[in-house]
Amino acid sequence: MKKFGFGFMRLPTLPGGGEGDIDYPKAFEMVDYFLSQGFTYFDIARGYMEGNCEAAFNKCVAQRYERDKYVLTDKLTVDYFKTREDILPLIENQLKVTGAGYFDYYFLHSVSRLTYPKFLSCGALEILRPLKEKGLVKHIGISYHDKSDFLDEILTAHPEIEVVQIQFNYADYRDTGIDSRGVYETARKHNKPVLVMEPVKGGILSRLPERAMAVISELNEELSVSPSRGSSPASYAIRFAASFEGIMMVLSGMNNLEQVVENTSFMKDFVPLNPREYEALEKVNEILKATDAIPCTNCRYCTSGCPQNIRIPDLFACLNSKRSFNEWGSEFYYEVNTASGGKASDCIDCGQCEDACPQHLEIRSLLREVAEVFEKKEEENGN
Ligand code: SF4
Numbered sequence: 001m002k003k004f005g006f007g008f009m010r011l012p013t014l015p016g017g018g019e020g021d022i023d024y025p026k027a028f029e030m031v032d033y034f035l036s037q038g039f040t041y042f043d044i045a046r047g048y049m050e051g052n053c054e055a056a057f058n059k060c061v062a063q064r065y066e067r068d069k070y071v072l073t074d075k076l077t078v079d080y081f082k083t084r085e086d087i088l089p090l091i092e093n094q095l096k097v098t099g100a101g102y103f104d105y106y107f108l109h110s111v112s113r114l115t116y117p118k119f120l121s122c123g124a125l126e127i128l129r130p131l132k133e134k135g136l137v138k139h140i141g142i143s144y145h146d147k148s149d150f151l152d153e154i155l156t157a158h159p160e161i162e163v164v165q166i167q168f169n170y171a172d173y174r175d176t177g178i179d180s181r182g183v184y185e186t187a188r189k190h191n192k193p194v195l196v197m198e199p200v201k202g203g204i205l206s207r208l209p210e211r212a213m214a215v216i217s218e219l220n221e222e223l224s225v226s227p228s229r230g231s232s233p234a235s236y237a238i239r240f241a242a243s244f245e246g247i248m249m250v251l252s253g254m255n256n257l258e259q260v261v262e263n264t265s266f267m268k269d270f271v272p273l274n275p276r277e278y279e280a281l282e283k284v285n286e287i288l289k290a291t292d293a294i295p296c297t298n299c300r301y302c303t304s305g306c307p308q309n310i311r312i313p314d315l316f317a318c319l320n321s322k323r324s325f326n327e328w329g330s331e332f333y334y335e336v337n338t339a340s341g342g343k344a345s346d347c348i349d350c351g352q353c354e355d356a357c358p359q360h361l362e363i364r365s366l367l368r369e370v371a372e373v374f375e376k377k378e379e380e381n382g383n
């Protein structure tokens with residue numbers, strides 16, 4: 001299996017439509033190209049694409065390809081069950097909605113100190129065991145969002161967990177808040193193959209500020225990089241993650257055909273990073289840390305529970321764009337995002353979003369910064 005997978009969480013959407021209004025002709029093209037290049041792995045979850053992800057997978061892949069042409073991972077998310085009795089019918093429904101017949105991998109989704117007690121008290125892993133015996137789930141795994149010590153506890157108590165999906169990218173590798181390196185090393189200590197999510201940190205590592213881009217350009221010139229090797233910032237970020245020992249798969253939530261064409265070109269005959277490339281990424285990382293960007297990955301776990309309907313990651317993106325690139329359009333996008341959702345200052349401090357955030361961001365305090373930057377200006381203009 002080639003070690004690059006297609007995450008179905010940022011599929012193209014119809015112009016003016018919401019996240020769930022998938023542009024199927026475009027999505028078909030992306031899937032067809034991905035499979036035509038010899039890649040097979042898809043990652044889905046019930047909550048992605050405003051709840052339409054599993055049905056989209058059925059339409060894009062299961063109805064159009066034989067079952068042996070793809071490998072599929074689906075997940076059990078705590079938001080979709082209340083009691084132990086809910087879990088089996090939920091998984092049966094996921095099998096039906098995806099049309100996949102069986103799951104190659106089935107993960108407990110977004111495991112952390114917050115969600116794990118519910119998985120445990122509802123006996124989620126016990127329920128998966130007989131499904132595995134019946135061949136409906138081939139392998140059991142977890143997608144993980146917490147520190148290494150807690151992962152160690154979980155993997156020690158549950159050796160039946162076969163694979164671990166983690167957030168891993170060059171910006172988070174040494175970040176003590178995210179503990180990417182520690183989590184990776186813990187999974188490997190338990191001999192678990194590792195799957196990587198967010199290799200480009202929700203797009204942050206693909207849109208580098210000018211000074212960081214100059215480092216990449218210099219590198220490409222020096223190495224006379226051919227396009228099939230990958231020369232974009234995203235290509236280096238994906239290859240960084242894939243270069244580590246024990247990485248089974250690097251996932252990308254691709255949004256258009258160009259991304260699929262580019263990513264498959266350099267992951268087809270994958271070449272690990274060389275020392276000069278590592279050195280350049282170190283430099284890029286130093287520049288990024290100095291720009292003070294909010295490390296939000298746009299996973300959107302925070303938005304569904306917000307009583308004020310604040311488009312939290314979009315407002316953070318506006319602030320990042322203003323800080324990193326001094327981008328003129330960020331004020332405009334702030335207005336667009338707050339026209340269809342609450343303003344940063346509408347936050348009522350309930351804290352739900354912070355409980356849901358896998359990056360452990362202090363969302364409320366960051367929203368105050370957002371309001372300070374964007375809403376002061378509005379007040380001055382008398383809006
Ligand atoms: S703390 Fe603010 S942003 Fe977070 S969920 Fe509550 S109202 Fe929404």
Ligand code: SF4
Nearest residue numbers: 296297299300302357
């Ligand atoms: S604030 Fe946290 S939960 Fe919300 S989108 Fe960003 S990283 Fe995800």
